[in-house]
Amino acid sequence: MAENVDLSILAQILEKYESQSGNLIAILQEAQEAYGYLPGEVLTHIRRETKIPLSRIYGVVTFYAQFYLTPRGRNTVRVCRGTACHVRGAKSVLRTVEHFLGITEGETTADYEFTLETVACLGACAMGPVVVMNGRYFGKMTAAGVETVLTAL
Amino acid sequence: MARVSLTIDGNRLEVDAGATILQAAKGAGIEIPHLCYLESLPPSSACRLCVVEVEGARNLVASCSYPVVTDMVVRTNTERVAKARRLALELLLSDHPFDCMTCEKSGACDLERYAYELGVSTTRFQGEKHAYPIDETNPFFVRDYNKCILCGRCVTACNEVQFVEAIDLTHRGFNTRVAAPFDRPLQESTCIFCGQCVAVCPVGALTEKLRRFKGREWELRKVATVCPYCGVGCNIELSVKDDRIIKVTSPATGVVNEGRLCVKGKFGFDYVNSPDRLTTPLIREGGKDGRFREASWEEALDVVASRLRQIKEESGPDSLAVTTSAKCTNEENYLLQKFARAVLGTNNVDHCARLCHASTVTGLGMAFGSAAMTNSIGEIRYADCIFIIGSNTSENHPVIALEVKEAVRRGGAKLIVADPRKIEMVEFADLWLRQKPGTDVALINGMVNVIISENLYDAEFVQRRTEGFEQLKEGIKDYHPSYVAQITGVPADDLCKAARTYARSPRASILYAMGITQHVAGTDNVLALANLALLTGNLGKESSGVNPLRGQNNVQGACDMGALPNFLPGYQLVVDKDVRGRFEEAWQTPLPDQPGLTLMEMMHEAEAGEIKGMYIMGEDPVLSHPNSARVVKGLKNLDFLVVQDIFLSETAKLADVVLPGVSFAEKDGTFTNTERRIQRVRKAIEPIGESRADWLIISELASKLGHPMRYEGPEVIMDEIASLTPIYGGVHYDRLNGRGLQWPCRDRQDLGTRYLHKDQFPRGLGKFHPIGYQEPSELPDDEYPFILSTGRVLFHWHGGTISRRSTGLTGIYPEAKVEINPQDAEVLRCSDGDLVQVVSRRGKVIAKAMVTDRSPQGVVFMTFHFREAAANLLTVDTLDPVAKIPEFKICSVQINKCS
């Protein structure tokens, strides 16, 4: 990966938190905000400055759903896979989205327009199958319906 | 300590407050099943197998972490407990491959064991199972996380025991797994392949590659012995099946290393069963350029005996020379020096200690009267300050480095590292002094200067236990910090800080190795360190001292055994008539009375034609001596060369007769580690092919030369050593089981000596030696602008003869590298992996560049492990005038990028 990451922003964040190991989560949050995700180089640099082992940083980053190790698309599409949605055909909705975007769940399109994720249950079972686009809920989705929504975006 | 009484399963017992229920129960002989808890590690309370009922508590509690409370009533085997445990097991088994029939762990697997004991053969839970790819990418062990039960032991071991922190629990929920950063293979992480994780894994998730399909656990025979690599002398257990070593483990009870190992001890043993082993004697036919042919022992020993006899008769005993081996046992070193002196009649006997710690022997001899680590390895963790100078501890004495890390991380010790290279220990240091290569005397004098001028020295100790203080004061008065900064490049402030930290710490320990000794000023360096310790009273007490870290597994022993040209066993002087008299009486022959030649002198005399015959046991001077071209010339000039080794080394290739000795696994004996501990080496397998134990070869040869040596075995040889060597006076095999003995150990009642010089020094008072700084023998100039420094890496051993025959070690580190600083690399226009030619006034080699800021600008670093890129073709053979040790650490070279 030939990442060209400008580490000076990170340096400011680290300075703000005095590179204290107790502030790891806050440092990671701000770094993600600045870079959009957490590139390997950023984590390695955090390790260098805070002396927190890279293995532990990686453990923390992968533990919390909020952190991303790969670049995110400008739009996030979440398809619910909860039981209620599932029985109402979430699977074919997901397949349609995958087909439409040309990626599978967990991936981002090459032009960084879309990131596709699935979630266990969004708690909106009555509306299932549910798809969330950039935070907006779309209920009672069908294969055809989801295409319309995606095209509209 | 406060005591607490409680009841477990109806037994009333009293235990130390702070104990856990599990520990208390264990003390009372009640075993509680446990999967994640391991005695030597902090509990992670992950598996819930150890649950017990505590009266009054609503839920079952995890006994591995639950502390005892007064009058607590515990039940460990109720139906409720059993049910909970079975449930815990069933949950684990629901996501575990039922693979026991081919799993390497079977028979030693805790999951299998408890499933059997609790009668859990199936699981009610049929959930999703993991299908992780099995990671076989590193050469040492297989990682199959489908078998992982997420107990966390490996993570704790890696973090808290080895301080590496290569792995952690990552991801969450069902996907939780142990991983290195970015789920990449371990070889891309900071992992050092110590195998600690493998050692603690309770299941078959982590298993050694070399053992695969070589034997089931219950078929293995275990033999307790000592690691054959470095001077730490770790206690190991060889698992053997069908005369083959299958794996190496280390008991947590081991006195030296407490179950910790480095990659060499854990995974580097397969050279023993290497197909390259010499299996029969070889005789060269058709003159110096002839070929080897196989020969019988009878014939080979006859040839050796007659040629040695002939040379002795024609040219006198002193035309013969013998080198013994720091890889061989004490008994063998003793016999071979006895052979040289009593049978051949010469004191020309020496060994590779000349190349590593000869300056320690002379320097500490002059200052204290005896030369060895003053303190024990186990004391390091309690030191308040540790001063490491000229020792790349974590690569060369890995388990000692762990003691230092313990001291820093747990004991709050201050660590000062002085090294031109940014070695790994710098990461743990409070202060790093990056002195220019070869300026150690100035640096240490500077510290002494600060300590005296700021009145930080231990006046009482100086007054009571030392002599020569006034001369020292006079001698170092010019070394004020600003002057020292000019010579060494170390900022005056840092120097002062180091001096103050060292002097103010109640217990300060100096650790040093070849970065101090392998210089023209080697003896001076050692004397300067002795000054520092004497001045601050850091001698004769625990966790302090001056501690030379010895390189080879038995280099301490080889010195102790008198494999030195001026000493009989136990550092008794050859020139002392009374001493000689005792040995003459015991060996029933007159002995030569003048000190013999040192190792390098032997080679030079061979070149000059004065030495005509040489007997080399277990050493490879062609790779390990400086200026190899000259060594080869000398060896080729001999009338007769006999080499006794386990492989056809570069030196053996030049021999007239080659005698196949055996490895550490094929014989009994003792090694003495760097902390003076004499430990038993035990035979685990039969000699390979026709090879013979080295002590047997020597005694048979002696008998052929008319000096019968009939020993029933090494045990009897040790009895003879004890009778002639006061510091080994109480060393007998029946006393060596378990912890071994640390010399001085004068008689059967003596329990040995943990630290030296308690009430007085062997020479009486400790002596200060004012030392002046002198420049290295060869400095960079326009033509040869770089300083070349040589040394070792973690994964290899010396000339590579054994480590390169270990599949794992060669797999991970296959070829020679030259460390070059990034700025220099830029000027040279070379990048990582480019081939470069390194040229000195004596030779040239080609190796791959490794661009790293570990080496300072203007300094390149190479190892001497690789004969294709033998660093010692480049090094200088200028010697320290006192110790006759060559300056391996500094010579000047030019670097050219190969096109």
Ligand code: SF4
């Ligand atoms: S081999 Fe050693 S360093 Fe590597 S992961 Fe295991 S414990 Fe950590």
Ligand code: SF4
């Ligand atoms: S690999 Fe072994 S030691 Fe590590 S967590 Fe898994 S089962 Fe435990």
Ligand code: SF4
């Ligand atoms: S530290 Fe030395 S003795 Fe211990 S395992 Fe490593 S090489 Fe062997």
Ligand code: FES
């Ligand atoms: S041994 Fe106590 S929870 Fe695992």
